[in-house]
Amino acid sequence: MRIGIDVGGTSTRGVVISEGDAIVAEAERRTALGSSGVLQSITDVVMVLSEASPGIPPAEIGIGVPGLVDPASGVVRHAANLGIARLPLQRLVADATGARVVVDNDVSAATLGAMQYVHSDNRGAPQSFAYINIGTGLGVGLVTNGRLVHGRHGHAGELGHFPLGLTDRECGCGQRGCIETSTSGSALSRFNPDRDRDAPLPDDFLKGLVALLRMTTLATDPSSIVLGGGVVSNCSGFLEQVVRALAEDDDSDTFLSHLQIADRLGVARATNLGALGAALLPRMVADPMEVPVG
Ligand SMILES: [Zn+2]
Incomplete structure (x- = not known):
């Protein structure tokens, strides 16, 4: 039995996945902030999930957390929304539950969820894939050669912080x-x-997304791009508006207009993708960041 936990600033969601990849149980609790609060929220959700699936102790727990995470050590840093400066989350949850624990960034976890549960078809999950998470913030999760890309310091996919200058905010x-x-x-x-x-x-929302889609495509040329997050689930006709904005901007015969981005696009409306993807984290081989000690 595998458990996936998605820790958000408001709530902590969890799922239990069977060996056959079916959802056995789901749970949600309000997230208490600070290091001890977050740890308690996670162990509470694990306990509820274990009670819902008696007789099978959790063997593996994957956790997605907002902030900078070294997936090899499971140490979380700079999770400002959770009130955490530094927390050795992998070790603490492993000590509390006895399970094997893997921790990664929340967008990385949702990327695995989107790849497995939205895109996956008879051909299986793609080797190159991008997930654009439009929630409170904007982040991109990247998979190349079947592996999540973290980069040297965990900054890979932080394209939402490229200063494009569409606004002066x-x-x-x-x-x-x-x-x-x-x-x-x-x-x-x-x-x-x-x-x-x-x-x-709004126009500037769509212009920014078109630019982000082009940057993502030029950087990794993914075979599929899935858009997800709270904004996508709470907006009707989201994909149609994005496809129209791409077409309006592609009216000339330029290099960018030949990227055929619309053909690669899909949307994810499920709100449990982060937890579903987190349950897949223990199967991924950790790709350690080279973070200086101290
Ligand atoms: Zn920024």
């Missing part, structure tokens, strides 16, 4: 004009907190 990272300042849930709610799910997406 300050970003949470301290820069101005990052793509995230036009293309994210926080950008949408800043101007229209009561936004209706049928409201059209």
Whole structure:
């Protein structure tokens, strides 16, 4: 039995997956903040899931957490939304549960979930894949040669912080004009907190997403790109609006217009992709970051 846990700033979700990849149980708890709060939230969800599937102790637990995570050591750093500066989460959860534990970034976990449960078809999961998570922020998860890409310091896929200059707004990272300042849930709610799910997406939101899709495609040329996250699940006609924006911007016969991005696009509306993907983390071979000690 494998457990996947998705730790968010508001809630911690968990799933139990059978050896046949079926969902056996699901649970959700409010996330308590700070190192001890997050640890307690995780162990609470593990306990509820274990009670829901009696007689089978969890052998493996995968955890997705927002913040900088070294998947080899399972140490979480700079998870500002959770109130964590540094936490050896892998060791602490392993000590508390006796299971083998693997920790990674939440977007990495959702990327595995999207690859396995949204894209997967008779041909199996693709070797090159990209997942664009549009939630409160904007992040990209990348898979090449069948492996998650973390990069030297875990910055791979942080394209939401490329300062494209579509806006002059300050970003949470301290820069101005990052793509995230036009293309994210926080950008949408800043101007229209009561936004209706049928409201059209603003022009600068779509322009930023088109630019992000092109950058992602030029960087790794993925065979499939899935869009997911809270904004995607809470907006009707999301994919149609993105495809239209791509077509309107591709009206000339340029190099970029030949990337055929629309043909690679899909959307994920499931809200448990992060937890489903986290359950797959123990199967991935860890790709350690080269983080300086100290
Ligand atoms: Zn930024």
